Amino acid sequence: FKLSNGQPAKFFSSHDKSTVDLHFKWMQQYGIDGVFMQRFFGNAKNRDKESLTVIKNAFEAASKYERAVAIMYDLSGLGANGEDCSAIIEDWKYLVDELKVTNQAGKKTYLHHNGKPLVTIWGVGFPDRPYNIRNIGLEKLIDFLKNDPVYGNCTVMLGVPTAWRTLNADCVNDPYLHQLIKKCDIVLPWTVQRYTPLLHNDMDRLRDNTIDDIKWCTDNKLDYVPCISPGFSWHNLSRYEFPDDVKPVGSIPRQGGRFYWQQIATAINAGASMLYVAMFDEVNEATAIFKSSDNPPVSAVTSFINMDGKPSDHYLWLTGEAAKVLRNQKPLTLKMPERK
Template sequence: MKKIHFAIMCFLMLSVAVNAQNKHSKVTKYPSYHGLVMAGYQGWFRAEGDGTNSGFSHYFANETHCGVDAWPDVSEYKNTYNTPFKLADGSSAKLFSSYDKSTVDLHFKWMQEYGVDGVFMQRFIGYTKSPRARRETGVVIKNALDAASKYGRAIAIMYDLSGLNASGEDCSAIISDWKYLVDSLKVTNQAGAKTYLNNNNKPIVAIWGLGFPDRPYNIRNIGILKLIDFLKNDPIYGGCAVMLGVPTFWRDLNADSQNDPFLHEVIKQADIVLPWTVQRFSPLLHNDMDRYRDLMIGDMQWCKTNHLDYVPCVYPGFSWHNLSTYEFPDDVKPVASIPRQGGRFYWQQISTALQAGAQMLYVAMFDEVNEGTAIFKVTDKPPVSNNAKFIDMDGKPGDQYLWLTGEAAKMLRNEKPLSYTLPVRSN
């Protein structure tokens, strides 16, 4: 009789544990990352008058200290804000605020229109430690969840460890923040259509910034294995698939990667590997796509051996002139140091990744105008300034990269034959 009672008690305890996992929706439009093209979404741009009292945060400090190298095309935004910058005709150049619900709605509308599958919402470690930052960025995430549901786009959270200190600070703030996002914002169980991105039917949580030698923290001392264990195994908030953002040369532990085999131990505890390749490849280097292809093939084999999924990173180009001018005056970067070439460089990476066997893609980034990597609509007629310089669109329409990203998604899913040359619009 005691054995029967013990068995019943174990069954009840197991039932409670299983039911406790109901924090995440059991259904989603996106049960797998396979076949999708996702982009990173900063959502950190503010404007004077948007209600945040943050000025033009992440755009510029003033007209002489500009922080963006690409100027957004704001012709379709409901709310825009005058800036000190002037257009060629003398009128005030305007910008949007990511804090506005209408801004986020428009971005997700573009994703639907052009066939961009969705975005990873960037969440910096500093947001998890500041109540004000958590609330303010929570507004952006809530608006993004609503828009993702409205337009049927995939959405997921990516934690960026940038800002983690070297003085014994660990990742524990992410654990409490993930609980906040799940409980208060319902990120994995949003109202309306459920579109949180899963992989193997598990909600994806990305952690970016492991193994980079320029970071002040030691990955052995930040509690990363405890964090991964929580995200994967916690009975209430776990059951997640973990994606790790690592250096390009993570596999060989050289070049842009820390030479520490512990990084491999950490990666083997995850589910998806995302190597960060921004600035690592360039159209200005002879046969650089051959090097990119060979790198991916080797990475994919390593991941297959260790039962991991692999997602290549692609980006349209890179420019970091304005921000570097006043942050690093001894190392000022040229404008368009990695040129876009009207989309040719972007497409070289995409076609090379698909040829190598990629089953999913990560685009850096959707709205990153700071480093000139944005794929959303950028103007070919930026402000005229004596202090700042901006990239243009090489004569291409402002939606060139949104359109190319949608074409990439079709070819990834074999809805269209893979083109090794830059696609051309028929209209």
């Protein structure tokens, strides 16, 4: 890739320790509480050196900059060929024993919820998955994380589809999902691509869903965290993933942060007391909130989206402002805040 001035465009690697250090430094600088380290099923199963290096560096940086950090197991990659969640159980033992994730050197910053270490299991109830939630050992995994005498006593968050409560639309129509949810502690619905600024009054739909979700969770003694995202685009990725259905560029536009702040304000007004931001550094689906250039590479083959003329740190700053609202350090405004 080349920039408009002909210079080669450079990109970072999360395998590089200084990259991870800088990312956590930004979190501290902008008042972002911390991150979930996404650990895919394949990484857990194969325990590859690369992903373990990133985790080690992340926990070191989290301690250095006093940012929260937690493990999120993503079931993507789990097949239909008899595999189950036992690999995750073994991986959690390894992370606790060998990497000391819940007892890292220096400042202890592993994310706790209600006094217990928080572990997330993501990808439960999506109909496009090859696995069936009834036969991959999810109850055993949840029971292990909550009740094992050595590795348990954890709070468990479950990552589910947007329509988890009604069991339709983007969710499997299986009431067993509700049984699993009730065994956990926090519900995290995946709402990326489910709302858009291009649909009139779509924030009303987000508000109503959030209110109804929170009521269901309250009735069942569960906590609830809405998922928000600055925008979405996977045109480039879709050319390889589904060449028969290539997606448009910038399909869910950021509108300079307007869409992001609309979701923040809507979720908080609907009763949310915490927010999950998707994502810190996911570039291939254009959800990243970290620093991005308004002068992306120029290519006849690959399309890039810019920052709508906003500063590179615009979404880090907005996320920090949302965090202040959640901490009651400033009042919520419906209009996106402006920097002084």
